[in-house]
Amino acid sequence: MDNEFLQIDIETHGTVTVITPLGDIDLSKSSQLRNAIHPILEETPSKIIVDLSHVPYMDSSGVATLIEGLQLSKQANINFCLCALTQGVSSIIELARLDQIFEIVDSKEEALGE
Secondary structure, three states, rough: OOOOOOOEEEEEEOEEEEEEEEEEEEEOOOOHHHHHHHHHHHHHOOOEEEEEEEEEEEEEHHHHHHHHHHHHHHHOOOEEEEEOOOHHHHHHHHOHHHHOOOOEEEOOOHOOOO
């Protein structure tokens, strides 16, 4: 059974906010990710990290949500970084050549500069 709710964990590390969605991000759930990103943008952290280590699958609507987050972050002078992409997410990001647009690192620790 497909759970219609996307669990999203949000942590703050100083001036950096880490968003960790857990589960597939498809058309039915991408708006929940968008709704998590928008209030964080208003808090103007120095960096937003989206930890995708628990997202086995993402469709184009999920990718569009990440692109929107990146664009809004740039407008607000906030760094926007993706980390720990699973194979399923990595392949769609690379297929769309978005690996050249997003800052992508291997781990949350690396994204946090630890």
